[in-house]
Amino acid sequence: MKGKLNLDWNKVEEARNYSRKIADAVHNFVNEHTTVSVERAICRLLGIDGVDEYDVPMSNVVVDHLKSANLLSEGAAYAIGNAILVTGLSPQRIAEEISHGRLDLRSLGYGPEVEVFGAIDGLVEETVEKIRLNRVKRDSLIQELGEGKKPYLYVIVATGNIYEDVVQARAAARQGADIVAVIRSTGQSLLDYVPFGPTTEGFGGTYATQENFRIMRSALDEVGEEVGRYIRLCNYCSGLCMPEIAAMGAIERLDVMLNDALYGILFRDINMKRTIIDQYFSRVINGFAGVI
Template identity: 50%
Template sequence: MDPAQVKQARALARTAGRPVVNLAKRHTTVSVERATLRLAGLSGADHELVPWVNHLVDAVRAQTGLGYGVSLPVWDALRRGVAPDLATLAQKAAGGAVDFRIPEGKEAATAGKAARSAVARGIRTIDAQRARRDKLIARHGDPKQKPWIYLIVATGDIYEDIPQAQAAAREGADIIAVIRSTGQSLLDFVPEGATREGYAGTYATQENFRLMRAALDETSKELGRYIRLTNYASGLCMPEIATLAGLERLDMMLNDSMYGILFRDINPIRTFVDQRFSRQIHARAGIIINTGEDNYLTTADAVEAAHTVTVSQLLNEYFAKEAGLHDWQLGLGHAFEINPDVPDSFRLELAHALLARTLFPKAPLKWMPPTKHMTGDIFRGYLLDGFFNLVGAMTGQGILLVGMMTEAVVTPWISDRDLALQNVRYVLNAAGGLTEDFHPPRDGFIQTRAREVLGESIGLLERIVGDSDRASGPPLLAAIADGTFGAMKRPPTKGKGLDGVVAKGPGYLNPATDLLEEGSTR
């Protein structure tokens, strides 16, 4: 890669992303405010399973609006003796028995100080969980070989997920991902408690997080290597789920800056506000994020749209670092999704994978297996997954999601996972060191293709930035509206969750944001 081109690409991504960050800083959302209350210790739900954080934020919003945040009116009410604690206040507010107000002067200062003290306890819990992870890794050890092997487990029933996850770890998985029940990203509340019914996944709840983390801690001790746990911080409750992940010591979270916009039709402004807060939590908790560029290649051609993946990776890197994440926390995504019937498809996959590894040398890239062109022919699928694993070995990927030969046929059985893990183990044992030896010829097919994709990426970023004069807001939002990524058109004035976005007023206070940005504990 030409260093000047790489530098230019990052500068363009920064120019495209900065107006979006500024927009996010000027707004809050109902989920950001609920996450703040969760950090302060509010949990639980009413008899209809509506969380108390939802009740309390809704009550405050109805009376004072959220332009000042929830912290001032809530801790002002506590200071006035309306209720002895947050839980009781939420219960009374749900019944319409609380009059909220915006305090001023000394009363505002007192309420703000009390809010900061309460939220800081949650931040310290996250800090303690991060320290606990470090101790367990030091005690049990990390996997000896990279890429880390990432396997999905999700039956819908957390009590069935646990033995399957433990079995997967015993067979070689380094990371267990519990994917969420279909549609949870569109729920504007976080379900409560351990759940036993889900659809193509298991609900993300604090109790489910706690149960799975405890089970994998037992397995880590048994196997002598720390087993990481992954879930999804996306959708309408992204900030809350990120907060619960920090409190319960999850290790990785799927958290992409544009996934919810493109593939779940969540309002772009809502998404960017929520993801900035979420990533601040991830940064503090020492959580590795996984981004979702692989999804673009399920709706667009993997060759023609290769440069949109690179552009998204550069934007995800900018947004992540602005929020405080470090290179080692950037599990930037890409995928083995080129049609295998395309001539030189394997060489093209190598070029794209090596481009990502070269652009982000310190990031634990997340390499995703073929899905779009899996036909139901399990023998062909098993071979494709072997080719995918080989590219991962040759290009030094950091996180390898295990491909299933039954993709597009059935939800995998444990036996399917076992065969898939055998495929991974064989390739990595036989060819895991190829990254040391693999150096494509200068100006050969692979290098030429990589430079071509980078050049197209720079061209796209230049077009996005160049539209600033015509765009009424951040030009990146205009590009998203035009269907630039994943062939999905998502305007900033539409999408789910827009009604939960609120412009901050001059007296806005959020102690969680303050503590995270200051790096403070009190």
Template identity: 65%
Template sequence: MSKIGLDRKKVEEARGYARSIAKKTQEFVDRHTTVAVERTVCRLFGIDGVTAEGVPLPNIVVEHLQERGALGIGAAFYLANAMLQTGLGCQGVAEEVAEGRLDLTRLPVGDRFEITLKMEAMAKETAQRIRENRNARDEMLKTYGDKEGPYLYVIVATGNIHEDIVQAKAAAKQGADVIAVIRTTGQSLLDYVPYGATTEGFGGTMATQENFRLMRAALDEAGQELGRYIRLCNYCSGLCMPEIAAMGALERLDVMLNDALYGILFRDINMKRTLVDQYFSRTINGFAGIIINTGEDNYLTTADAFEEAHTVLASQLINEQFAFLAGLPEEQMGLGHAFEMDPTLKNGFLYELAQAQMAREIFPKAPLKYMPPTKFMTGDIFKGQVQNALFNMVTIMTGQKIHLLGMLTEAIHTPFLSDRALAIDNAQYIFNTMADFGEEIQFKADGLMVKRVDSVLEETVKLLKVIEEEGLFRTLETGKFAGIKRPQDGGKGLEGVIAKEAGYQNPFFLEFSAGRKNP
């Protein structure tokens, strides 16, 4: 029974529209690949490193094939053929291409059955490494036990990975369960992944595989000391979405920001490019056991959180269906929303509570990601602490799972260690003293909150019906999410979208999808 009076028929109607929207969009996705998808195949085949000029070798290989009009059948085919023809490993093939000594398209094509077997063998080898990472996580969670109730999620972002490690360990010791190493400003717009450990960044730290490795090792060390498993989060949105997902899978990250709509709306990334990228990235995350976080909370920092609440639910439902198509189970869908209504709104807390309870009931198995107040934080640290306390109350009352802690110094400066400690203390106090409050309350059948949920759900159904009729691409052009309009053939990265040709192969789709069951 629904506590908040959900009309289940409306929920299923909305979900049906979302399913149709995702399937129609997937028809385009299935017919295309991108330079990022093919670079990801290179990385999963073991290609790594950069040239003397600092250009990543996966970029070298993919640009080599793209210039020759050869990406339509996929990088995997050319790499496997080259390995068979030259006797080199995949890294050696990439280095020969980088030196200009090897043209992948001019090599004789060997037996196609042998080429396919080579591709499949390479994919199985990488899949086993990722499977071992997943098993290692499961073993540590079995040893330490997993946390009941909300995960306390904090951000570390000094720009220097070595300083981040110090701060991340401190946050873990203070009680944080998830450490997000927020990505440096603008990295989502780079069409390559930087290499190695980095010590400079603005508003965050570069997402690189070496940085992932260093932070994972540091959090494992802290977790062993504390007797807890500390989850590591990073960002695989942007132009390198599937590449960063692959790096995260190889280095045992646990949570990834992974949402194409976020990149389209807030980074002006071409919608065709990023929806194709999203599919492969989510296929990887699903196989690796990584929880994805979606970016609906960002709508509410742009549009009005009260008036546009239905767009959040619509996006959550669409994201759910895209995730299913990529093989992600509900238990890995950190669908996003936020406590972002204007504090001057009368009964605003009731509306926030209603929205959160609605999300919890519509997505009962999802580890929902609930974001703190930011838009209306003024620099008044005392009022800010109260706003964050109300946010914490909604989380525990409605069973949110991934709880990004609000900072009392939001809108003033990057948090100090002491700011994080105060935020953790605030949340722990409220989560303990109100632990079972949600089980003790009922919602008035004809009250404000039940009526609010019914209104939001009704508007969501109407919006999804329009999107289903117009198509997702057209919807994004007309600005129905966050009031932001994006042209289908505009934005960054469109030139990296390639139509698949007959015979296209990406062995990782088959390997990562084996045995999965979609609803």
């Protein structure tokens, strides 16, 4: 085989083999490990939301409890499923009971594995269906409204105030923007929790929160109807909360998500093993949700 670059294809094949060995080793490592942020994302996907009296997200409350109880390696899904089986409470109520110190997952014992996972099957199916329907709705709106010509025009908003971001995003869409990216507040990638609720203060950007996602998604849907084309919403999930933000984006129908472990490794000095594990889980979510 000859090409314009006159490459030695034996060396190309050798390089590919080395790459395959590296990738296989990394993938095997990822499959055998979890992280606190992966487990927090699972809590959110099971319906755990909100914050405690100190504004600590409930997903953090549960995973911190699992970590202190040396139960993290068993997985949040297993621990929550078992707690549902034993207590009959919802995941949200379980999180609240843990937060108030009234429930210690170590004291529950364990039911049969089939029954434990059976206790969360319905919750899992509900979330999966919600994300699937979001993808269907996106495709339907694109079919109904159409979209901008390629290459897409990508516009950034970053006031720090989600409500001011909405004003700018609508104006951008009216002027031809096809994708609106809401830049995150400086340093959010190093926060080991996701802020809760709508935010009106930020530094060089606006915090990525599930409520902010919902507010902007709603605004872009409205202006999309007005201008007659689907407007895509972009945000960022690189950093310590990568899987959680990916899960939130899937639930709120974001369309584009920057999801790169190398960002955290090179620019934020995040543990490369942790963020590679997080990236894999995040990309599974984004792939299923149709997020590009």
